[in-house]
Amino acid sequence: MKLETLTIGDNQDVQSSIISRIRDLINYKNLEPGDKLPSERMLSDKFEVSRSNVREAIQKLEFYGLLKSIPQSGTFVANIGVIAMNGMIDDILRLDKPDFKSLVETRILLELKSVRLAALRRTEEDLIHMKQTLDAYSEKVRNNEDAVQEDLLFHLAIAKASGNSTMNTFMLTITPEIITNFEKYHVCDDNQAQLGIIEHEDIYEAIKLKNPKLAKEKMKIHFKALYQYCYSI
Amino acid sequence: MKLETLTIGDNQDVQSSIISRIRDLINYKNLEPGDKLPSERMLSDKFEVSRSNVREAIQKLEFYGLLKSIPQSGTFVANIGVIAMNGMIDDILRLDKPDFKSLVETRILLELKSVRLAALRRTEEDLIHMKQTLDAYSEKVRNNEDAVQEDLLFHLAIAKASGNSTMNTFMLTITPEIITNFEKYHVCDDNQAQLGIIEHEDIYEAIKLKNPKLAKEKMKIHFKALYQYCYSI
DNA sequence: CGCTGTTGTTTGGTAAACCAATTTGTAGAA
C-alpha cells in the first residue's frame, strides 16, 4: 500500500516535470499560438521518459485547452498568449493536491447554492431519489454503522435535483476526496450522525415544499459543525 | 475536423458503454465492496473492445472512488454500497456534456464567492499578477483584438488570489469550455469589451482596498450581461 | 495430518511495434 502510493506519486511527479519542461520549451523557443511542438517521440527522447508519459502530459494540457493534438500532423500551441500559457500551466501544476480546508469551503458554497436550486427545480423523480438516499442513511445510522457514504449520497441527490450539471459534476469530483479525508480525520462522530438524520429530514421537507430560503437555512444548520471545522484551522 | 469530433464522440460512447456494462456486471453478480472484478483482459474479451478502452473506463471509475486497481492483483469494488454505486455511475454517465447554461450559472456562483475571498486574503503578489492580466486585457481591447482569453485570465487571477485551491481548480476546469462556447456563440460584442475594462478596474480596486462587499458588488455589475444571458434561455 | 518452500499462472502496468493519414521532398513534364 505504502509502496503503491509512492509509485503513484512518482508518476505524478514525472508528469508534472514533463509539463513544466514543455512550458520551458515553449518559452525558450518563443513558440506562438499555432506553432508546432516537437513530436511525441522527440520529446520522449529529449526528456528521457517514455512516450506514454509524454502523451499523458500533452493530453492533460489539451484538456485545459492549452495544446491541440491533430492526428498524423502534430501537437500545436493553442490560440492563447504566452502570459496566459505560463499562468495556466503554473496553476495546473499547483492545483494537483487540493487541501482539505479549501475542499470543505467549496463544498459548503456549492451545497448552499444547489439546495436553493433544488428547492426551485426539483421534480417528483428527484424527490423519490432523495427519499431513498435519506432512508438508506437513517438505517445505517440506526444500526450504528458507518454512514459517511450514505450521507454524501443524500447530498449528491440534492445536487442532481438542482438541475445544474456542472455543479453536479463538481460535487461528484470532490465527494471521493471528502470521503477519504473524513474517514482519515474522523471529523464526524456518532452523536452527530444521530443529529444528521433530523437535519437531513428538515432539508428534504424544505425542498419538498419548494421553499428555497428554508432549504438554505436548514442546510446552514446542517453545516454548522463543518463551518466550525473549516474556519478553526 | 468533422470526422475527428465524430471519432472522439465514438470513443466517448464506447467508454460510456463499457462503464454501464461494468455497472450491470456488478449488479448481475451481486458484487459487494472489496470483491474482485474480472481481469481487464477478460472484460475486453467479454465486451469485445480493446483493453485500452477497458483500462480508461476503469481509471475513470477509479477517479471517482468507485473502483480500486491494485497492481498484479486485480480491480476491486470500493467500499461503497450498491445503491451508491449505481447512483454515482448514472451521474457520471450523464454529466459528460455539461450544458452551457449550467456552466455560466456555476461560474457566476464561483466568481462571486472567490472575489469576496480574494478581497479578504489577497497578497501583494496576487495584486501584481492581477494587474498584469488587467493590462494585457486592456491592451488587446484597445487594439480591437479578440480579448476573451485575457478576460478569463483576469478572472483566473482572482480565483488564484482567493487562496482556495479547489475553486481555483474548478475555474480552470470550466475556463476552456467557456472560451470555446463564447467564441462559438459570440456572447460578447465590442462595446461590452470597452465596458469590461472599466468594470475590471473597479473589481481590481475593490480587491486592492480589501473591501469584500464592494468587490462582490462590482463583480455583480460585471456579470449583469451574463446574468441576462443565463436566465433568458 | 499440517506447515513450508517452490513453481507456475494470473494480474495490472509499461514499453515497443504497428497503422493509417498527413506532410514533405523530389523528379519529371510542360
Add this chain to the structure above:
DNA sequence: TTCTACAAATTGGTTTACCAAACAACAGCG
C-alpha cells in the same frame, strides 16, 4: 521556371507483446 504526380518519411493513435509482482497450487518435509 513552375506545376504536378509520386514516393518516402513523419506524425498521433492503436494494438500487441512483455514485465515484475502477487497469488494459488502443490510437492516435500516434519
